[in-house]
Structures are given as C-alpha cells and as structure tokens.
Amino acid sequence: MTQIRKSTLSDTAKVQVWIIGKSKNKNLPEGISNLVAKLQEKKAGSWDYLKSVDSYSIVIHNTDNDEELRIIGAELVNLVAKEFSEIQIHAKEERALVLAEGIALANYQFLQHFSKPSKNNLSTIFLNEEIGDQLINELNNIIKAVYWARNVVNTPVSHLNATQLADEVVKLGEEAKFSVQVLQKAQIVSLKMGGLLAVNRGSIDPPTFTIAEYKPRKPINKQPLVLVGKGVVYDTGGLSLKPTPGSMDTMKSDMAGAAAVIGAIYLAALQKSNVHMIVLVPATDNRPGMNAYTPGDVITMFNGSTVEVLNTDAEGRMILADALSYADKFDPELVIDAATLTGAAVRAIGTEASIVMGNAKDKYFESLEKSGRIVHERVVRFPFWDDYKKHMLSKIADLKNIGTANAGMISAGKFLETFVNAPYIHMDVAGPTWLDSKENYKGVGGTGSGVRLLYQFVKLHYKK
Template structure:
C-alpha cells in the first residue's frame, strides 16, 4: 500500500493547514480561537490535532511574507516536523486537509523516509507512520505528490545502497526492472558492446575495477508525445569512487557510494515521468562503473581516446565522472535531441561555492530553458545557481600532448568541468552539478541524512510543465 492515499480515515491524527486563520477557526470551532491568538498572524497557518487526547501540534507556515513558493516550502518543512512528531508519538496515520495539504504531505512523506533494507530486522527499524490520507486533495495534486515522493525515494534507495550490493551491473538491471514495472524501455550495453563502440572514457575509468561497466539507455515515448525531438537526461553512474590512483583520503571516501547520485536522479525521473504518463518523449542515459586503483588502472599523465575520437590527458584520475559522461553526451547526438541535461556529483568546487542548498547549473541552452528550469527549481525548492560559461574557461583545459586534459587547475573547477563536457555536445545543453545537495551529513527538514534524491523533483516538474 502506498504511503500517501486519497481516502479519508476516521481514526487517523487530523491535520489542517491554511493561509487563512479564519478558515482554521471555522474548521475547529471557536474553542480553538484563544489558542490561535497566541500565534503571530504572520507566521501561523496550521493545526495538528489528536482527537483522542485533545493535544495540539502547531505547524508554522509563513503568511504574507515572501513569494508563494516560499509558502509552499514552509508547508513542506511543517510536514517534515509533523512526521517527526507522529513517529515520536507512535502514530501510524495522519489525515491532512486544507490549502497546503499536498505540500505538507510531501514534506511529511519525504521526512518519513528511512533506508532500512540492510538491517537484520528491517521491520523493527521502519518508522511508525505508514499512512498519509489526503481526502480533500484534487486528483491531479494527489497523483503528482505521490509520484514525486515515490520517485525521489527510489533515487534515495539507489544512492544509499553500498557498492557491495549495487555495482554497475546491478544498477543497470535495477533500472531495467523499474522500467518493466513502470512502463519505460531499457537497453543495457555490456562491456563487450561498450568496447565495440570504443567508449574510451567509460572503459578508461573502469580499468582499475574487477566489475565490468554498463551503459543503460532508458526511453519513455508515449504515442501522444508533444516533442518531436527527445529531451535527454544523462546521469553520472560512478557507483563508488576511490579517486583511482589519485586516491582520496579515507575520510573523503566514506560517502562515495553517493557518486552515482546523478544516475539515481535520472532513473527516478524516468519512473516519475512514466508513472505520471506525461505526454513527453524522454530518454535517460547512464554510464556506470566504479573507480578503483587496482588492476591496470589509468595513471595521472595517461592519454585516453574518447568515444568521439578526442584524446584526453588524464591529469587526475579523481576527475573521472566527466570522462564517463563525455562518452554518454556524444552518444546522445544520435537521437538529435531537443535538449540534453546531465546531472552529476561532479566537483567539490560546486559544493564549496554554494553548499548544500542548491544545484550549480551552466550550459549552452537558451535563456528561456534556464528560466523554466529555475522556475521548477523554485517550485520544488531545488534551486539553481547559474554559473557563467564563458569560452575563455576552455583555455584552462589545453594540454601539451593531447587534444585536452581532464582538469583545468585550482580555480573555477566547477566551470572547467562543465566546459570539458561541453566539448562533447552539439545541441542545447544544461549541466547540473549536484555535489553539494546529493548527500547530507545531517537531516535538513524533509531532506533526510544521507541521500536526498535531489534532481528528481526539479526534472519532473520541468517535464510536467513541458507536457
């Protein structure tokens, strides 16, 4: 049974939220008025009521301050607080009504997420909350929030799963299984096929691993698709990153199962788009491997030949994500795409620049594309920080012995990584560096500790609006 349901429940905790205080008084009766008056009119907007005990839980949502998307985000964060309260009080169900019901439910459901699969008794580790009822929500809002939450949690599961349980092959076949369940087609290239295509970036990174690489092509193409040319999503699928021979410090390696956050976001988005039956043609590409220093691993100074024939001097083997993405971006040309968006936990520079609060974005697509993506980012609060993409940054990638090198130096690292990827494109292109928000060391509202599933919600909103 789905966590979020569009039915009513007589025995669930009741929650009500609205920007109109009078509506709350009308809903609960005048006996509540005295308690309402203790709250500031500019910050109050919701009640949580436990009918059996008469206890109340106050949900605070900004009122008459800021833009509408900030109100909705405040509602999500109120929902996250609600989830914490419900689980702390061993409540199994909540019924949410009012103007911000869908947003509160989204925050509640995302905060309720836990990765419990690897506990010896996973049932004991699960949260108490198992049902969120939205009886007054419109069918459209209910379906949207349900799909968005489910797809985000799928992406979180993928990122939170260690490489021992999720190598490149398992990632590819998990995508295939999801495609069969949700209605999108998946083709998987094995190592032999990748070698026949001469994808030198993906094969180069894989040289240090005992596990073979994979390249997954996911496609959702409904008969009524509005776009004649597909929108392509490309996700970095480094299922574990040691840094290769440019070995990371052990403390920096602890969370590197998260280096396939871009791949997880693409897979999650394909799930959301297909389950919502959007009338848009979308293709997802995921090159996948781990990056290890074993076997015949490439060394700093080696030159590899990419899928498009470009020779690259590998100055740092820990700048591996751009190598596998480059092959995928060149492969995307065969589809003559309308737009290509890649997502990658690519650079520490992006995380240092803006922290965990947003996505670093750049590219060659038209301004209106970035405007629409920014609107979607605000809507779901996965906001974009758009970086410059001036041609001079490409000069920092010049090599003395090859066509280009894979790093640009200590300055503008996030941008030079994007410029490296741009070399392999000839279509409208957007690069999302999600290194900051993809994996958190502590919970932040409805963004749980560990994987956040960032990228799914902004892409689904963007594609929904295109549809």
C-alpha cells in the same frame, strides 16, 4: 513507502492537522479554539499542538511559502511518526498537498542493513475527499520516485555495482512501461567508449551503459530531451586516491546524478507525460586495482578526441564525455547532464543548490530555474565563457581532464561541452544530493535531489 490517500476525515482520528488562516476557519472542533486564537496572533508558518493521552491535535497558521510547509511536515514526523500510523490533514487542496509532500519525504528511512531496525509507524496520510485523484496519484508517484533515488544512492557498492544499478533500471522500465537497453562490456568495447573503459580498468566488476527511452504515442516534442547521469557507483579516486574521512567514505553517492535522471524518467513515465525522453547512464566504479588508468595516460574517447589524464579522480567527466557524444545519435532538442562532478561546486554554493551552466538558449535555463523555485531544488547559473576552455587544453593531447585551481566547476563543464553537439545544460549536483547530517524533509544521506527538479522542468517547459 508512505501513502497519500483521500477519505472522509473524522474528528476522532489520533493525529489531526488543521491549516488555518487569520479568519473564516470553518468546522474546527471546539477543543482547539484557544490554540487557534493563539496562533492567529503569531506569524504565518507558526504551529502548535494539543496532546491528549493517545492523540494529537495540531494547528498550523497557513503560510504562502511552500517550503515552510514542507519543513513543518518534517517537524510533524519528528513529533508523531514513531507512535502513530496515520495523519489526517484538514486543509484546502494546494496547502494539504504541499504539507503531505513534506511529511511523506521526511518519513523516508533507509533501514535495509540494520539487524533490528527502528521503523516509523507512520504509513498513511489522509486528505479530504474534495482533492482530485490525479493530484494525489501524482504526489504518490513523486514520493515513490524520490524514495527510489534515495535508496540507490544510500546503497553501498557491496550491494549495488554497475550491473546491479542497470538491473534496477530494467525493473523500473517494466513497471512504468519505458524501454531499457543495457550495453555490457563487450558492446562498450566495440563502441570504443574509451573514457568509460579507462575508468573501469581498475575494477573487477564490468561497466554498463544503460539507455532508457520513454516515448508517448503523440509526444509534444519533435526531438527528444536527453538526460545523462553520472553513474560512478563508488569512487576511490583511483590511483589519485581520495582520503577516507569526509571524502571516500561517502562515495557510494557518486552516482546521485544517475539516480536523478533515472528517477525523473521513471516519474514522467508513471505520470504518462507527453514528452519524449531518453536517459543515458554510463556506470562503473573507480578503483586503483588491476590495470588502473594512470595520471599521464592519453585516452581516445568515443568521439575520437584524445584526453590526457592528469588526475584519475576526475573520472566522472571521462565517462560522461562518452555518453554525451553518444547522445548525438538521437538528434536531441536539448541535452542535460546531472553529475556529482566537483568539490568546487560544493565549496562555491554549499548544499543549498545545484550549479548549472551551458550553451542552451535562455528559455531552457529560465524553465529550469523556475522549476527549482517551485520544488525548492534551486539552481544557480554560472558563466560559461569560452575563456574557461583554455584551462582544459593539454600540451600532448586535445584536452586534459583537470584544469587549474580556479573555477574548476566551470572548466569541467567546458570540457564536457566539447563532446556535445546539441544545445547543452550541465548540472553539477554535488552539493544537494548528499547530506552528512539530517536536514528537515531531505533527511540524511541521499536526498533524491534532482528527481523533482527535472520532472517539474519537463512539466513546465513542455506544457501545452
């Protein structure tokens, strides 16, 4: 993992970065004065560099836009990461941290399955000694949590089934000091989690239901925040089989919602947050083998309601429904789920944001939206009128698992709402959690989107 550290910065370092303003730029080396003067005439966010035989002097015209700085960080990685192991950043605290975040996130690589990996040499980002230890520690923990989420999303089902995903959560709990309980198939059967068991019927690998809890000694919230993540470790679509190109071939990413909520509780625990949090992850793969559930089946769910299955590729809502009902036992203040739930969400707003909806009070949505702007993991609130519930009513059961051709992301949310008694926010993260081609510091493949968003929400909404 790329480490951020502080040190006495030296003019002799091989890669040095200065963030400059329009005036009053102190302690700049004489050799870059012409470059500084040239950049000061350009718009904020411009950057350029001088290259010697074995070093780079990089100058960035400061911008108030954090996202521009993160993207510049990714461009710097493209420039120097293969050749050099260290970068020094000369800048004030806030700007240095934002640029370092962009650099560190862009320096992520998923190389586990290459026989001869081409690894970046960059390993350390140095900031000046005036920057606080707590801020540097927090940024390192953010990078660690996002890297973890990216790794599990990028790992194929051949190396990460439901049991192995649960094992990964146990390891995180041991490291960050939060409790983890993993329910195995026999316990899931005894609880009559019909949705999770139905989806799992086509697989030889058993399902798991993971319960992670972080409870500080004196939590600020009287009732816990419950996060629920869709943990479909691979989705073939089941008997409603997906096409392979551009669809099934990326479905190792169908547990990105689980990765987001697990990453968020891991990060909150590392940071010793004062917020009581619980994470629930129902996990399985969805395959057409064995005694796979079929279109036309009627499934009795954990809460006793019945669902007519009309498409086995609408499996995420089946397993989430059981988890959302299970959340009632914790008497939560708020339940948020994160799921790569619908293609409709991607078609509506692309990979640039997640769709959110629900019945929680506006103050929760406002905190989530503001958090999204801070970390640039933006959310777009969709309507959640009761009219959409009729799309999910079955002729032979309480509900059906797909709606009409229209507004599929909303009708899916209304389906899930029927299983939740607490205030509820549904996040469809199908767009930003996976990228087919490289995009700045977000990379390619699993982006880890949702980890920084949910952690920022916890910080912002529950601050004293």
